[in-house]
Amino acid sequence: MKLNKFFYLIKEGIKSIFTHGFMSFACVVVIVACLLIMGNFALLSVNIDHNIKQLESQNEILAFVDETLSEDDARAIGPHLRSLDNVKDVEFVTREEAMKNFISKYEDEDMFSDLTPSTFRNRYVIYLDDLSRMEGTRDDIAAVEGIADVSASLEISRGFIAVRNIVTIVSVVLILILFVISIFIMQNTIKLATFSRREEIGIMKMVGAGNAFIRLPFIIEGLLLGLLGGAIAFFLQMGIYRVLNQRLLASAVGTMIQVIPFATLMYPVLAIFLGLGLLVGTFGSSIAIRNYLKV
Amino acid sequence: MVHLKDVCMTYPKTGTPAADHLSLDIGEGEFVFLVGSSGSGKTTIIKLLTGEVRAQSGEVMVNGFDLRKIKRRKLPALRRTLGVIFQDFRLIDNKTVFENVAFAMHVIGAGRRAIRERVPYVLKLVGLEGREKRLPQELSGGEQQRVAIARALVNSPSLIIADEPTGNLDPARSLEIMLLLQKINDLGTTVLVVTHEKELVNAFSKRVITLENGCVASDETGGYYGHEA
Numbered sequence: 322m323k324l325n326k327f328f329y330l331i332k333e334g335i336k337s338i339f340t341h342g343f344m345s346f347a348c349v350v351v352i353v354a355c356l357l358i359m360g361n362f363a364l365l366s367v368n369i370d371h372n373i374k375q376l377e378s379q380n381e382i383l384a385f386v387d388e389t390l391s392e393d394d395a396r397a398i399g400p401h402l403r404s405l406d407n408v409k410d411v412e413f414v415t416r417e418e419a420m421k422n423f424i425s426k427y428e429d430e431d432m433f434s435d436l437t438p439s440t441f442r443n444r445y446v447i448y449l450d451d452l453s454r455m456e457g458t459r460d461d462i463a464a465v466e467g468i469a470d471v472s473a474s475l476e477i478s479r480g481f482i483a484v485r486n487i488v489t490i491v492s493v494v495l496i497l498i499l500f501v502i503s504i505f506i507m508q509n510t511i512k513l514a515t516f517s518r519r520e521e522i523g524i525m526k527m528v529g530a531g532n533a534f535i536r537l538p539f540i541i542e543g544l545l546l547g548l549l550g551g552a553i554a555f556f557l558q559m560g561i562y563r564v565l566n567q568r569l570l571a572s573a574v575g576t577m578i579q580v581i582p583f584a585t586l587m588y589p590v591l592a593i594f595l596g597l598g599l600l601v602g603t604f605g606s607s608i609a610i611r612n613y614l615k616v
Numbered sequence: 617m618v619h620l621k622d623v624c625m626t627y628p629k630t631g632t633p634a635a636d637h638l639s640l641d642i643g644e645g646e647f648v649f650l651v652g653s654s655g656s657g658k659t660t661i662i663k664l665l666t667g668e669v670r671a672q673s674g675e676v677m678v679n680g681f682d683l684r685k686i687k688r689r690k691l692p693a694l695r696r697t698l699g700v701i702f703q704d705f706r707l708i709d710n711k712t713v714f715e716n717v718a719f720a721m722h723v724i725g726a727g728r729r730a731i732r733e734r735v736p737y738v739l740k741l742v743g744l745e746g747r748e749k750r751l752p753q754e755l756s757g758g759e760q761q762r763v764a765i766a767r768a769l770v771n772s773p774s775l776i777i778a779d780e781p782t783g784n785l786d787p788a789r790s791l792e793i794m795l796l797l798q799k800i801n802d803l804g805t806t807v808l809v810v811t812h813e814k815e816l817v818n819a820f821s822k823r824v825i826t827l828e829n830g831c832v833a834s835d836e837t838g839g840y841y842g843h844e845a
Binding site: 325329520527529530 | 694698706707708719720723724725727
């Protein structure tokens with residue numbers, strides 16, 4: 322294709338966005354609406370996942386040190402534990418601290434006035450990287466010399482993993498369904514826009530325009546509308562997210578959950594919105610025009 | 617230029633033959649009227665010549681292209697050697713007169729300079745100088761048809777096919793359009809006019825091919841349509 326022909330077609334694509342203003346507007350609105358529906362749901366899923374991970378990270382393993390060891394000897398085990406695979410953090414708790422923690426759980430502290438620290442063992446609170454590997458890590462910890470006993474809430478960790486898996490699967494399935502519906506709606510909107518121009522396409526064919534000549538302006542138009550839709554959807558998404566975040570933080574729920582700041586998610590969201598807008602606009606228009614090229 | 621031999625064509629939906637062992641030849645520089653009543657096969661011949669439909673049998677040659685064997689991707693090349701004019705003008709509403717005509721040149725990849733020189737020349741030829749920036753809806757029917765003729769002419773086609781070019785025009789404008797086509801023919805372009813307007817056909821002493829039921833019923837140079845003397 323000659324260069325001047327190529328530039329002419331690009332110019333035509335841009336021009337037709339304005340000459341078919343209403344249909345362009347309709348396409349952008351549909352793209353924005355679909356991206357926002359998908360975006361809101363995806364961000365909700367990401368936040369649910371984030372909160373579950375937060376809860377998971379609070380799930381700990383208690384490693385009790387052999388009571389025959391002195392406090393110094395007990396502290397010396399720390400580096401061994403830290404060096405174990407899947408161990409994120411290790412916190413040493415002395416007998417005294419353990420006793421205090423125990424007593425503080427009960428309202429009537431006088432009941433434990435006869436209790437002495439020697440009743441308790443020195444211990445380690447161990448946090449893990451990956452909760453799904455808790456069982457193996459527990460065994461590794463138990464094998465460390467000086468560790469007398471290990472307590473790990475395997476049932477709770479399995480519960481967390483199950484919840485996270487369910488949330489992930491449901492999210493992926495729902496996002497896929499929404500994506501397919503969005504593609505369908507967008508393709509039909511673009512088809513409608515193309516249908517109103519079938520006569521124009523017929524004229525193009527009759528004066529000897531090849532398929533590429535006819536298709537390119539439509540694709541450029543779809544591509545630009547898709548990008549525009551993606552950009553508008555991104556800014557609206559940012560606004561919606563921030564408003565909801567502020568309201569949530571001001572409410573009682575805000576104290577229980579953690580919302581990821583939009584700044585952290587901004588670039589992936591922008592890339593996905595622009596990418597999807599571009600993809601849908603380009604493919605939607607090239608699929609929609611295909612039927613009218615067989616003249 | 618145009619060679620049809622023993623052409624048969626039946627539309628699958630109707631089953632009625634639109635071309636029934638039809639043969640005709642049109643040579644370079646000719647001006648031919650193709651006439652006949654509704655359903656006689658006039659439109660089918662235009663569709664055959666422009667590659668919109670394919671004949672089931674026979675030979676269809678247009679400007680050196682064998683339309684029974686032509687590949688779909690070669691059709692644009694054929695259509696660039698033709699200028700087609702329709703009854704309903706078929707102009708692009710949102711393009712100006714200049715853009716509508718220039719559009720056909722963009723299709724063949726003409727440069728900006730060539731377009732700037734050629735389009736005003738053709739618009740002048742069809743009597744539309746000064747109307748370049750108008751939109752089709754701002755023009756009369758006769759003027760719109762002139763734009764369509766300019767568009768058909770701009771790439772210097774060897775054959776112009778006009779399908780009922782005066783069907784939407786009053787008698788005075790119809791005569792103007794025919795005179796314009798005559799002028800184009802005088803400049804060397806072959807012109808094939810499909811019409812059923814007897815008065816216009818009979819006003820020009822040209823070759824008249826009459827179709828009936830998909831066959832050539834008569835083919836006379838300087839003939840009359842409807843045998844009116």
